[in-house]
Amino acid sequence: MLNNEVIRIDRLPVVQPLNNQEEDSLILEWYEVNRTIIKRESAAGRMIHLDKPSSAVLKQGLVIYQDEICVIRIFIKPCTCMVLQSSNMEMVGLFCFDVGNRHLPIYMIDDHKIAIAYDGRLFPALQQKYGASVTLANYRLDPSQIINCYGNIYEQNIKTKK
Amino acid sequence: MHEIAIVKDIFKTLEQAYPETYENIAKITIEAGLLCNVQPILIQNAFEAFVLEETRFRETELEIELLPIIAYCKQCTSQFEVRFHKFVCVCGQPSDQIVQGEELRISQVIFKD
Structure with missing residues (x-):
């Protein structure tokens, strides 16, 4: 009770x-x-x-x-996200660079999908640059999905040492 | 990308508004529109970094309320919510007349008992 x-x-x-x-x-x-x-x-x-x-x-x-x-x-709570779906690693890298320059967390939704929270100013700019590869959809942004380049490098080093 | 400065401005504004009691603030609520060009997570993280240094505000909470984009339709003379970045009214009329979504403001301040 x-x-x-x-x-x-x-x-x-x-x-x-x-x-x-x-x-x-x-x-x-x-x-x-x-x-x-x-x-x-x-x-x-x-x-x-x-x-x-x-x-x-x-x-x-x-x-x-x-x-x-x-x-x-x-x-x-799930929220509206800007999603890049692409298997073109150059495009994914450029997208991450653009978004990362704004200090925004990027979430790995699945193997070919990355997402960031919707922002009314950023979305048109990303859509203009990346075209139809960038869409809007609802997703839950969980911190366990955040791409962490330093963490990845650290994990890679551990694996290499083993 | 200047969120630390925004957080400092918030405290400066509150200090000016409540010079006697601003150190007793328990909770600050901020309203941030989806067009305000400030991402809520960056404000939230900047606030956590700020209170880590300014330990007198260690017990202060910051809550951010995201405001949806609301536009005005001249055809219907009514407002509608912009969902999935579609600035089109249910009547089919496009509109870029923003009524809400560009704000970044302190909406509520709660003091300790």
């Missing part, structure tokens, strides 16, 4: 699988995943006070709270 008590979360729990817990969600916009403090009602109406370290990123489905009664997970 819900009451007016605030659920304070200052560290993320180690998930303990239990049965019959109610599933609840903290609903976020795609751009809120790096927020350190969030005070908001969950989908089921629980008042949540999330206070996390800046290094922890909130990903889709991440459990942020668990007790005998409920499990609270992160739910990232």
Whole structure:
């Protein structure tokens, strides 16, 4: 049963699988995943006070709270995205360069699809440059899909050393 | 790409508006239109970097509300939401008369009890 008590979360729990817990969600916009403090009602109406370290990123489905009664997970709302679909690596590289110059995160949706959040000023410019390869569609932008060139280089080095 | 400057401006504006109490701000809400040329994630990240340095605002929350693009149709004399960058009213009339979407403004400030 819900009451007016605030659920304070200052560290993320180690998930303990239990049965019959109610599933609840903290609903976020795609751009809120790096927020350190969030005070908001969950989908089921629980008042949540999330206070996390800046290094922890909130990903889709991440459990942020668990007790005998409920499990609270992160739910990232889908949003309108500008999507580049191409197997032409030169085009993909140029697109990433243009978008990266604006410091915007780029998300790998699948093997030949990358996406960034819709921006009313940027979309016409990208469409003019890349033509029909750039379209609009709704996607969930999850931080686990972000292209991170430094991370990729780091992982590559680890693999090479092995 | 100048989001740190925007965040500093927000705090400067609030300091000028509330010189006695601005350090007791619990939550700032910003409205950002989809045509304002500022990406919400960059403002949010710039804010997190700012409060990391300005620890007196460590407990302050920043919430960004994205405003959809609203245009005006002369034919219907009514407003419509621009979805998927289609600046066309349901009646079929194109319109570039923007009513909403270019704003970047502080919409709400909540102080600690």
